[in-house]
Amino acid sequence: MSIAVLRQKILEKENPTVAGLDARLEYIPEHIVKESYGAFGQTLEGAADAMLRFNKGLIDCFRDIVPAVKPQLAYYERLGWPGMRAFYETVRYARGKGLYVIADGKRNDIGSTAEAYADAYLGAVRVGETELSPFPCDGLTINAYLGEDGVGPFVRMLRDNKKSAFVLVKTSNPSSGEFQNRLLEGKPLYERVAEKVAAWGEECMTDCGFSELGAVVGATYPEEQKAVRALLPKAWFLVPGYGAQGATAKDIRNAFLPDGTGAIVNSSRGILCAWKKTGKDGADYQEAARAECLRMRDDIASAIGWRA
Amino acid sequence: MSIAVLRQKILEKENPTVAGLDARLEYIPEHIVKESYGAFGQTLEGAADAMLRFNKGLIDCFRDIVPAVKPQLAYYERLGWPGMRAFYETVRYARGKGLYVIADGKRNDIGSTAEAYADAYLGAVRVGETELSPFPCDGLTINAYLGEDGVGPFVRMLRDNKKSAFVLVKTSNPSSGEFQNRLLEGKPLYERVAEKVAAWGEECMTDCGFSELGAVVGATYPEEQKAVRALLPKAWFLVPGYGAQGATAKDIRNAFLPDGTGAIVNSSRGILCAWKKTGKDGADYQEAARAECLRMRDDIASAIGWRA
Secondary structure, eight states, X not given: OOHHHHHHHHHHHTOOEEEEEOOOGGGSOHHHHHHHHHHHOSSHHHHHHXXXXXXXXXXXXXXXXXXXXXXXXXXXXXXXXXXHHHHHHHHHHHHHTTOEEXXXXXXXXXXXXXXXXXXXXXXXXXXXXXXXXXXXXXXXEEXXXXXXXXXXXXXXXXXXXXXXXEEEEEOSSGGGHHHHTSEETTEEHHHHHHHHHHXXXXXXXXXXXXXXXXXXXXXXXXXXXXXXXXXXXTOOEEEOOBSTTSBOGGGGGGGSOTTSOSEEEEESHHHHTGGGGTTSTTTTHHHHHHHHHHXXXXXXXXXXXXXX | OOHHHHHHHHHHHTOOEXXXXXXXXXXXXXXXXXXXXXHHXXXXXXXXXXXXXXXXXXXXXXXXXXXXXXEBHHHHHTTHHHHHHHXXXXXXXXXXXXXXXXXXXXXXXXXXXXXXXXXXXXXXXXXXXXXXXXXXXXXXXXXXXXXXXXXXXXXXXXXXXXXXXXXXXXXXXXXXHHHHTSEETTEEHHHHHHHHHHHHHGGGBOTTSOBSEEEEEOTTOHHHHHHHHHHOTTOOEEEOOBSTTSBOGGGGGGGSOTTSOSEEEEESHHHHTGGGGTTSTTTTHHHHHHHHHHHHHHHHHXXXXXXX
16 A cells, blocks of 8 residues: 555554564563464464464554554564464454554565565565465565665556555664765765655655655654755655664654654554563553553654644 | 585585576476466465475586575565475475575664574574574575674674675676765775675684675676775675676676685576577476586686686
């Protein structure tokens, strides 16, 4: 679905946040893990089943208040092909519940290989007479180090298929400046990447005023957010780094436009591990996650002036 | 397995090349596809089965002459989770036949997420009381845009687990210069990345004189190969772009050290699609692929002075 749909869902729920579905096994309450191991043994199938059931429980508990989820592919790949099956089932379940699904894969390659990634996550594959969607997501994060040959195939998919992608511009980690903040012909590399995102994004504009091509801009760098926002007034920002990585609601204000649109803030651990703070062994993981989603919604919405 | 093992296999077979296992459905001979669709229908399972059987047939035909294979993850992800199962089975089959397996995934993320990728492809995962290897590869390609936080988790895995990784330094595609060749504080970005690879690589040196941390350097850019080689005398280079992308054997000489070690050249389409040039509808795909592997071996070996 188009970035216009994400925008609509955010406005309807008055909630510019996305829940990361990045479960490590140690984030999953023991009663779920035990049941899955009981059914499938201490195998990757068992671990992947626990992850899927945890994801479904989380989606059920916050689907009326949260507009989007962002499964991080690394944690599914970490459970092998059964993990990738759990990813597929998670995507289908989330979309079935009306959530916008952004696959966080930071994919990158060139030409027909970049096309293969675009087919996998945002498109379809012809198998004999049939067309199949391998992983039917709405959006995907991508890395632009390879330039136009790497990003172009994604942009064409966004335009033709009304999906979104988010290019890594300025990442939230402490060492992101190692390359990204050094001067490339007089401007920081992340600004040079943002300039290219602006140009590529023109090829997949939507009626709602935003491009299908967005940008990843870390919550931990408010000054860089401001610089990227100036270069990319029409890009939706995906903002990681809130919560566990140390950024607060006021650190993310520069990512938003004055009307409070234009960005979506991610939290993963804060939501997934909320149950660890209640002292109830995870029996209440849904209540705890929902409470954290509400707290985060109100925190961000206040910071951008949507609430008093 | 360590980069030292790859070096040994290359020397034993006198063949510094790697066969890309990047099958699109249209590269697979019809008799294989038909049989797989017959068994599994026109489904992702059927397509993945065809890919796996094609891969096994290829491995069988060149395993005594080729030291390594490089499956490109995008083409497996393109077939959904059944494709990832075919990837897993391909990796196991190739290693069982004594081949070194480099997963071409260009993965990148930070901290514990980068660790999750390292676990998935180069390490192991604890599930209850057991340790499982999700995708038991020997090497993985990675992207360094996120800096030390992104690369460090891989480097620690290489050191502890004796595996290899190859950082994208200068890619083979036409637009790779868009960012990579622009000057970052006076030097091309790809040289700045190479400088970092040299520093990170010191943390995972092997007894054979090479680091477990190698570099991806495109065959299509001989001058850049020379510059990167000067900065990275102890890194093994993975060299894409030979053949279908237009580079010839003489274009790759600068990637090698004077003794002809230090690099491995990839070919994918040339090998996978060799049968398309014989006019026999793919019945002879193994003979055609083997002949192309031998031709390529001799072509590269001559160019680097291993053969008269």
